[in-house]
Structures are given as C-alpha cells and as structure tokens.
Amino acid sequence: MQRNRSLRHFCEILSHGTIHSRFLAANFSREKSSRREMSSKWPERLGKPLEVTEKLLMGPGPANCPPRVLEAAAKPLLGHLHPDFCEIMDDVKAGIKHLFQTENELTIALCASGHAAMEATLVNTLEAGEKVGIAKNGIWGERAADIASRAGINVAILEGTPGKSFSKEEIEGFLEKEKPKAFFITHGESSTGVFQNIKGIGEICKKNSCLFMVDSVAACGGVELKMDEWGIDVLYTGSQKVLSAPPGTAPISFSPRARQAIRNRETPVQSYYLDVEVLGRYWNVDAQPRFYHHTGAVTNIFALREALSFISSENLEETWKRHKICQKKLHEGLKELGLELFVENQDDRLPCVTTIKVPDGVEWNVVTALMMENDTIEMAGGLGPTAGKCWRIGLMGFNCTEKNVNKVLRSLQKALQTIGYLSK
Numbered sequence: 001m002q003r004n005r006s007l008r009h010f011c012e013i014l015s016h017g018t019i020h021s022r023f024l025a026a027n028f029s030r031e032k033s034s035r036r037e038m039s040s041k042w043p044e045r046l047g048k049p050l051e052v053t054e055k056l057l058m059g060p061g062p063a064n065c066p067p068r069v070l071e072a073a074a075k076p077l078l079g080h081l082h083p084d085f086c087e088i089m090d091d092v093k094a095g096i097k098h099l100f101q102t103e104n105e106l107t108i109a110l111c112a113s114g115h116a117a118m119e120a121t122l123v124n125t126l127e128a129g130e131k132v133g134i135a136k137n138g139i140w141g142e143r144a145a146d147i148a149s150r151a152g153i154n155v156a157i158l159e160g161t162p163g164k165s166f167s168k169e170e171i172e173g174f175l176e177k178e179k180p181k182a183f184f185i186t187h188g189e190s191s192t193g194v195f196q197n198i199k200g201i202g203e204i205c206k207k208n209s210c211l212f213m214v215d216s217v218a219a220c221g222g223v224e225l226k227m228d229e230w231g232i233d234v235l236y237t238g239s240q241k242v243l244s245a246p247p248g249t250a251p252i253s254f255s256p257r258a259r260q261a262i263r264n265r266e267t268p269v270q271s272y273y274l275d276v277e278v279l280g281r282y283w284n285v286d287a288q289p290r291f292y293h294h295t296g297a298v299t300n301i302f303a304l305r306e307a308l309s310f311i312s313s314e315n316l317e318e319t320w321k322r323h324k325i326c327q328k329k330l331h332e333g334l335k336e337l338g339l340e341l342f343v344e345n346q347d348d349r350l351p352c353v354t355t356i357k358v359p360d361g362v363e364w365n366v367v368t369a370l371m372m373e374n375d376t377i378e379m380a381g382g383l384g385p386t387a388g389k390c391w392r393i394g395l396m397g398f399n400c401t402e403k404n405v406n407k408v409l410r411s412l413q414k415a416l417q418t419i420g421y422l423s424k
C-alpha cells in the first residue's frame, strides 16, 4: 500500500517532470520564435540625433519661444524639491500673480496643459450632482461641458452664436434662471477668434452667489486682465500662447471664495493629480512645508520662469497695447487682400487669434501648405464651428510683432496668387 503510494508519487513527479520539460521546451521554442519575431528593430530615425527645422508659428498656439526660454529649458536638471528649484517655483508663483493681477495665495502652475487646468477648475470647485453654468459659443465651452459631465457635474448651457460674444444681460438672465454654483466662460475663444469682455461678469456672479471661472488660455497676456478687481474666482492660462513658453505648464489661481467652496466639499476631489489643495502643498502655498505630490516638470518650469522673466521686460499695459496694434495692422492687411473676417463686431475680435473666412472656391489647406512649403510659416485652419470655413492667425507674445504681421501677410498673398485667387 505504502509502496504503491510512493510509486504513484514517483510517477506524478516523473509525469510532472515530463510536463515541465515539455512546457520548458514549448516555451523555449516560443521564445526563440518570438526572438525571431522581434524583427521589429529600433526605428532607424531614432538612431540619429533630433533635428527640427525652425518654423514661424503664426497659428493659435503654440507660439515660438524666445531663444532664452529655450536655453532655460536646456539648463542642467535639478531635483524637484531641491532648495534652488523651490526658489524658482517661488519666482514662478510671484510672476503668475502679477500676470493675473491677483493676491491669491493658491496661485501655481500645473505641470500639464490648458486642458488639465480646465479640468482642475471644474473638478475642484464642483462635486458630482452640483450644477455649473457654461457659456458656449465655440469649442472651449463645449469641452468644459464634456469634462464637467464626465465628472458627474450637472451642466446648464448658455448657448451662444459662434463669432459673437455674450452680453451681460444674457448672462444675468441665465444665472437667475439656472442658479448654478459656478459659471464658466472663455475669455478668448480660439476656435472662432471671439474676445469675451469679462469685466462686470464677476459682479453678476457674486449677486447670484455663483463662482466665476475664466478660461484665459488664448487671451491672458494679450488683453487686459485683472483677476481680483474683476471678481474672478478661478482663472487659468496655458504656457504656449502669449507667454511663449513650451506647451506643458498651465498657470492657475483660486480666490479665497473658490477655496472655501473646495473646503466645503463633502467628497474628496476625485482626481489626485489635479487636487489643487494637495498640489498647493508642493508649491508651498500658505507656507505649508513642501510635500512630494508629483515630480515637477523641472525643465518646463525653468522655461516658464524664463518666459515670465521675458514678458516682465515690458509693462503689462504695453504688452496688451502691442497686441492691439499688431491686430489692427493684420486686419488692415487682410482687408487689402480682399479677405473677410469671421467675427463681424469689431469689439468681439480677439487680438491673439484672428479668424478669416476662406473665400468660396479656395481650398484652405492648399493655402496653408503653400505657406509652410514656401516660407515655413504656420497659419492654421479652423476648429469646431470654423473647421473648413476659416483660417486662424495667431498674434501671441514673442511672435506678436509688426515684422511677423508683414511676413504672414506677404506669405498669404503669395499663396493666394499661386492658386490664382489673387492676380500677381
């Protein structure tokens, strides 16, 4: 009996062994064949150092960076909590405060693009089941509504017309009817080239016990903006537009009222990465000891610091004025070429992004391709409501010069002549 059991056990080991060696053999041949299948090699182009041809980026962003901003991005790395890096973060915070004209303590830069700032705005101040009012006259209101609904926030839309801004009366009527906890509006609708005058909306929001949230990704720095004076509770922008830094950081600020709303939440912010109160600790907000929230995008923060330093060589008022002057010059030049602007009302035209109607019979992308091919100038097509119907020219920060306006006009004229729309 005992002997039989041992024998069976021995056989099991043997058969296991057999199975095991069969398994090993099968695995080996699979590995061999997968080694053979690793026919995929490192792509040949990766074997060479990166080469990038410089282009003049006259679309709605990113804009070109001043050389010293790119040089800052090439500086040696620092640890994301090294004291010298913390000092740079402090300078960035102070620079954003001035840019936004705010004293808000919770003023930081997200290590992410404008979309993340939009999401941070919505998911910190609002909880699932609460209501946000969103002004929609282009793609950015639509995007904010998408982000909010994904977070379970109820969305009430103030439907506008692409190419037109909202009136204070429309906004007031909407807030009185919908009674949202927060109201979101886009300062510079880069998809349509609409400028939204936001002065005065803060008071309407306050009267309606509503937080005021502004997307100024495509406007901040190029037009007048005063966060505290205008009663804005959450404001954000993107690094790659007027600031002329590489894409990837997004300055954002929360008023004490917005922070109170965050403190009153019943549920934690569902996104750890975008929880601004936790993030604030990394940025030493309220003099809290620095804390490892994530590894800061050290190089991108260097570049943002340098971009803020670059922009600080001019008074903000002068920067706003320069954008207006270049806008006027561009619009006059476009008129001389016989082209029509998409935004009819002069006051609704955003200095940083101009939308131009594509004339009947002209293929928009043939023109943009010619400009790129002949002059390495980027002019963009439309987006959202203007897709296929408009071109978009950006005048942003470092790129916003009369010389560049002339370059883009000359290049556009040549392209229109090449396709026979304009005579030579």
Ligand SMILES: Cc1ncc(COP(=O)(O)O)c(C=O)c1O
Pocket (backbone or CB within 6 Å): 060, 061, 113, 114, 115, 116, 118, 140, 186, 188, 189, 190, 191, 215, 216, 217, 218, 238, 247
């Ligand atoms: C008004 C506006 N909001 C948000 C964004 C999104 O920014 P990002 O592309 O940096 O995520 C953009 C980008 O063009 C924009 O123009």
